[in-house]
Amino acid sequence: MRLTLSNFVNYTSFMKFHYSILCILITFISYSQSVFDQDQVIEKTMSQRWELDDEDKNGTFKLTFYKPIFVLPARWSSNPNELPQSESLENSFTEVQNYDQVEAKFQLSLKTKLIQSFLFGHGDIWLGFTQLANWQVYNDPVSRPFRELNYEPELIVNFPMKVNLFGIDLRMAGLAFNHQSNGRDLPRSRSWNRIMFHAAFEKDNFQLYLKPWIRIESSDKDDNPAISEYIGRMEANAIYNKNKHSIYVIGKNSLDFDKNRGSLEINYLYSVKSNLRLHFQAFTGYGETLIDYNHKQTTLGIGISFIDW
Template identity: 35%
Template sequence: MMKIDGRSLLMAALMLAGVAHAATGNEMQAALHTCQTEFIDDAKRRLLCFDQVAQKYASAQAATPALLATKQQELVKTVDAKTNYLARKWHLNPQDELHFTDLETYQLNYVVGSISSNPNDIPTSPSRPNTQDRDLSNSDLHFQISLKTQLMNLSDWLPENKWVHSARLWGAYTQQSFWQVTEKDQSRPMRDHNYSPELILSLGLNKPGETKQWAVMPDMLNLGIVHESNGRSQPLSRSWNRIYLQGGWQLNDRYSLLFKPWWRIPESKSEDDNPNISKYMGYGDVSLRWDNEANDTAASVTLRNNLRSDNKGYVKVDVQYKPLKSESVKFYAMLASGYGVSLLDYNQAQTMFGIGFAIGE
């Protein structure tokens, strides 16, 4: 019988440990290479991928080539899930660290030269009659500024449950402006401003299963209250307040769907600048967004309808494209048609086309 002493056993164990360590090191190198190649043009996703590797392989054991390939596929899926549109827009990952001073884009920020088919020269409403003709040009320099910041991260306060995994309270502000920059004879007036502050509670949801019965459950819910006004004096004053519930579905890595019904908070008859606004602006909107695989092109379509027999609606289609390697500046084109292109135009239909640049998403 062959005799094996303790020293030989120790040497064999060290050799096996060295082989396992080398295999694990190769596995980590392969994972890091996956991060570099899969997300070569997206610094944020690449950094998240590196973080995932550090967490996943810190105490990993050696893997066979087949298992290694499976782990690499799982790594890419995990990064994609944490960086899809809804997840990155609303920070549905509860571990995302944000501060009050971390301003982010809310809606798209853009500057476009726009042309309208039917400028609203004599804006009026049932409670604010008007006869003054503003004799506007059909072109504007149209821009939007929209920012949000986290007021509180409520995720750590959530009770143990299987439904909600993140909760954040946001403050947001959006401003649209329409500048008659070509109207030199009229001192280039502002046709309209729309000011819109919001308070939003955003919840990231868990789907208990992958069966079809859970497919209709949203990945995110936003509960918000919003005030919108144009800051004008009568008879051009327009304003309304709404409470909304917005559901978000990440249909796959490329498509996301947002559905937002709202309820208008009633106003007294004497203070209501636009008593029939729901007839034209409807009771909610729905948006479908597409992002390409490289995340340098996105397109979306937004629809509103009053759900009445007179069928007054609105549709907006926009396209964003990053012509450079910049993470933020994009080429932007938009086409909007229907009622409510601006708040002052809530009851006048028109078609507006604009082209320019955007920041954010």
């Protein structure tokens, strides 16, 4: 191929872009290794992650990890959502978007305790924040846009518990006010608010989180009126850790027996060094992101993970 000025500029831009991605990954890895032990896989109990027992209390306003933190440079979709729709016509696309089947996906998630041992010394209040990004990083014809960014702040009231139920321990329960949105204008805008209840169980290397919720109906215009019929009304997270291997499964369901919908996400992680892990992710169903809340697809992703549940 003949080298032209245009080709040279494109090649230079390409190399600068991938150098930036590499720098981001190195920063993540360095930070992860500086926080955690460098030779052993650090598996934290539910009490250590949520400071349930007295010996695990760490006070307030200290940032800790919340949901899994991962980077998937390659995520393939069986059915890219090129014409996002909503029951609200204002929030429906009229032109097909030129999206690639392969994009990048990453998630950041942190929490901090605002109040410790309130209500007669039995409860904690946490502030959590999660950001999920889907990036058309390989789609040069449309300037590599972020296809979707989801922001999820939540205020969590949590109560430590020690109740044995059929051989498994109920370790905590509570509720949260959860807001999720993509911060976009029309027709991309999607958002909803929920009161989420939770109960968490633990037995040896196994953890189970059950999260039913009630949607708070919007008094103004609703970006996605039927979102509960697709993403669902309940979530279950099952986590199993064994040596260098971790599996966590996230299932969501509409709890509607006539039109049963939801999603299933399976994650497998293998520890390379300490909390740096290879991460394989498979998703099928509705609502992988807010813009896809009523769009069904199957996706496969591969990358690295730094923190899991």
